[in-house]
Amino acid sequence: MGFEKSFLPALPFFFLCSLLLNNGVEASHKVYVHLQSISAETVKDLHRTGYHFQPTKHWINDPNGPMYFNGVYHLFYQYNPKGAVWGNIVWAHSVSKDLINWERLEPAIFPSKPFDKYGCWSGSATVLPGNKPVILYSGIIDENKTQVQNYAVPENISDPYLVKWNKPDNNPLIVADKHVNKTAFRDPTTAWLGKDGQWRITIGSRKKEKGISLLYKSKDFMKWTKVKKPLHSVQGTGNWECPDFFPVSKHGTKELDTSVIEGDIKHVMKISLDATRYDYYTLGTYDTEKDRYIPDKDMVDGWKGLRYDYGNFYASKSFFDPAKNRRILWGWANESDPVDDDARKGWAGIQLIPRTIVLDPNGKQLLQWPVEELETLRGKKVEWSDKKLEKNDRIQIEGISAAQADVEVTFTFKSLDKAEPFDPSWDRYDAEKLCGQKGSTVQGGLGPFGLLTLASENLEEYTPVFFRIFQDKEDKYVVLMCSDASKSSLEDKENMYKPSFAGFVDVDLTDKKLSLRSLIDHSVVESFGAKGKTCITSRVYPTIAKYTHAHLYAFNNGTETIEIESLNAWSMKNPQLMNQ
Numbered sequence: 001m002g003f004e005k006s007f008l009p010a011l012p013f014f015f016l017c018s019l020l021l022n023n024g025v026e027a028s029h030k031v032y033v034h035l036q037s038i039s040a041e042t043v044k045d046l047h048r049t050g051y052h053f054q055p056t057k058h059w060i061n062d063p064n065g066p067m068y069f070n071g072v073y074h075l076f077y078q079y080n081p082k083g084a085v086w087g088n089i090v091w092a093h094s095v096s097k098d099l100i101n102w103e104r105l106e107p108a109i110f111p112s113k114p115f116d117k118y119g120c121w122s123g124s125a126t127v128l129p130g131n132k133p134v135i136l137y138s139g140i141i142d143e144n145k146t147q148v149q150n151y152a153v154p155e156n157i158s159d160p161y162l163v164k165w166n167k168p169d170n171n172p173l174i175v176a177d178k179h180v181n182k183t184a185f186r187d188p189t190t191a192w193l194g195k196d197g198q199w200r201i202t203i204g205s206r207k208k209e210k211g212i213s214l215l216y217k218s219k220d221f222m223k224w225t226k227v228k229k230p231l232h233s234v235q236g237t238g239n240w241e242c243p244d245f246f247p248v249s250k251h252g253t254k255e256l257d258t259s260v261i262e263g264d265i266k267h268v269m270k271i272s273l274d275a276t277r278y279d280y281y282t283l284g285t286y287d288t289e290k291d292r293y294i295p296d297k298d299m300v301d302g303w304k305g306l307r308y309d310y311g312n313f314y315a316s317k318s319f320f321d322p323a324k325n326r327r328i329l330w331g332w333a334n335e336s337d338p339v340d341d342d343a344r345k346g347w348a349g350i351q352l353i354p355r356t357i358v359l360d361p362n363g364k365q366l367l368q369w370p371v372e373e374l375e376t377l378r379g380k381k382v383e384w385s386d387k388k389l390e391k392n393d394r395i396q397i398e399g400i401s402a403a404q405a406d407v408e409v410t411f412t413f414k415s416l417d418k419a420e421p422f423d424p425s426w427d428r429y430d431a432e433k434l435c436g437q438k439g440s441t442v443q444g445g446l447g448p449f450g451l452l453t454l455a456s457e458n459l460e461e462y463t464p465v466f467f468r469i470f471q472d473k474e475d476k477y478v479v480l481m482c483s484d485a486s487k488s489s490l491e492d493k494e495n496m497y498k499p500s501f502a503g504f505v506d507v508d509l510t511d512k513k514l515s516l517r518s519l520i521d522h523s524v525v526e527s528f529g530a531k532g533k534t535c536i537t538s539r540v541y542p543t544i545a546k547y548t549h550a551h552l553y554a555f556n557n558g559t560e561t562i563e564i565e566s567l568n569a570w571s572m573k574n575p576q577l578m579n580q
């Protein structure tokens, strides 16, 4: 991913307006030259996470080249070694045996050669036959941000952690031809093998307002040629960053290597839309004859489409884990506080908890769930069952550390009769707007009910994560899920970003149940609705509800009584982060 000052494509006017009004997206793209090489004098502990992945200080963004190799998980990520805002980007490197406890190593890739002198931007790892890992990344070669694709290989394949990486002199491997926009040409994917025995990768790009995923192929991984037609493109979506393209199994739980291109599978195409800063995906078919990706007919392709996460989650990357036959997704969450605060606190950005991804049995979307290894951090536990939440009830979940917790809850209700009517004038693609209007304090029929996370005792501050159910037509229901940061902090600085993040949940309500899991960690609340159908991440900065002053509640503000069928909540321990 890159940062540019002028980035807005000519999107429809109403969309642009909501973009600028809602989230001040302009600010996030500024390059703060005056701040980018000012090293943190002190690192503020307040709001740092306990069990999310964070370096000891300074700025991080995209996860890069995640892979499993010889029993070790590798995570690389975009990192500024010199300051807490974007700049001076290198590939930082950490290794883990379980995706939770990490050891930090020295940066693996950093600017040093003509082909990456101005930056080492995002990319991916591929493990080639014969167990040979190779990284592809975007190098910046001049002050105009001209982008090329480079490779790097481990210096010593016998080193269990692959600490040192070499960038051979035959780089760059790929430069933009005259038909490719050389300043929007980045983030190569993990390669997959075609039926013709050639490797393929896709690279994010744009042509005017058309977002493009370029396709390249190679017999030997060294000499790459562009396939004339891109793998995929969509008009009016602007620049595509960090594309990801991989198979998911149609049945069962066994996931697949990226090179599995046929069989009982569907393909996922994910793009990170620079204009909106969210990660969108479609499900579809990979036509291996034409080398094109075709989204399924009912898929919405572009910024109205499905998102991995309806909150603070961007530039994600997945990899296949052969040790457990699963596909794992890493996403980055930036800060929502003003840039000056980042400079003051000495750090910015976290990696979210890695998630497994599988196809929903309904075939229409993905399901995401925190990797099972996270459960090893669960400590003290509180358990409830069959607890009633009447209208206006707010019950404290006591006995765990509410600022650093994992909560799983299943809600049930007797009837759908009290669901409020879904006003046909509401925008079906703007859940966030609806959540802004129908917040947790606006009384309803069936909902709002859910959790109040990072809450102060007297609710001066809280981040509610909740459901609200509407009746559409006859027996059709619309489930709204919100993670609302608007009351998360008494800090009310102009550039504090406190959106009412929300998504709809495509869930069958015949059994009158809805489940929610929230991972709460000081300044982040990562929530999974209906077993991972809809995910929302919020970054929040409570001033009262911090450390032991944070509280956790279950609440109902609808007229229909809600029952908590089961609730399990745990204090979360800190993982080991070695070589701090």
Ligand SMILES: *[C@@H]1O[C@H](CO)[C@@H](O)[C@H](O)[C@H]1NC(C)=O
Binding pocket: 023, 024, 025, 026, 027, 028, 276, 277, 313, 314, 334, 335, 336, 337, 497
């Ligand atoms: C990061 O934070 C800002 C708010 O400061 C937000 O507007 C922006 O969209 C966020 N996301 C990314 C991926 O930069």
Ligand SMILES: *[C@@H]1O[C@H](CO)[C@@H](O)[C@H](O)[C@H]1NC(C)=O
Binding pocket: 142, 143, 144
């Ligand atoms: C960068 O762009 C400017 C303006 O178009 C041009 O004058 C300059 O030669 C370019 N620099 C390089 C290294 O291409």
Ligand SMILES: *[C@@H]1O[C@H](CO)[C@@H](O)[C@H](O)[C@H]1NC(C)=O
Binding pocket: 156, 157, 158, 159, 160
């Ligand atoms: C490569 O790594 C192995 C295992 O750590 C080590 O024994 C060997 O000395 C290393 N080789 C070189 C050339 O550094």
Ligand SMILES: *[C@@H]1O[C@H](CO)[C@@H](O)[C@H](O)[C@H]1NC(C)=O
Binding pocket: 004, 006, 181, 182, 183, 184, 206, 207, 208, 209, 239
């Ligand atoms: C090329 O990409 C740059 C950077 O995103 C953009 O400003 C420019 O408009 C693009 N040009 C075309 C023709 O797409």
Ligand SMILES: *[C@@H]1O[C@H](CO)[C@@H](O)[C@H](O)[C@H]1NC(C)=O
Binding pocket: 392, 393, 394, 440, 441, 442, 443, 555, 556, 557
């Ligand atoms: C429920 O709604 C009432 C009335 O709007 C409000 O005062 C109260 O704070 C709400 N409760 C919660 C837990 O949000």
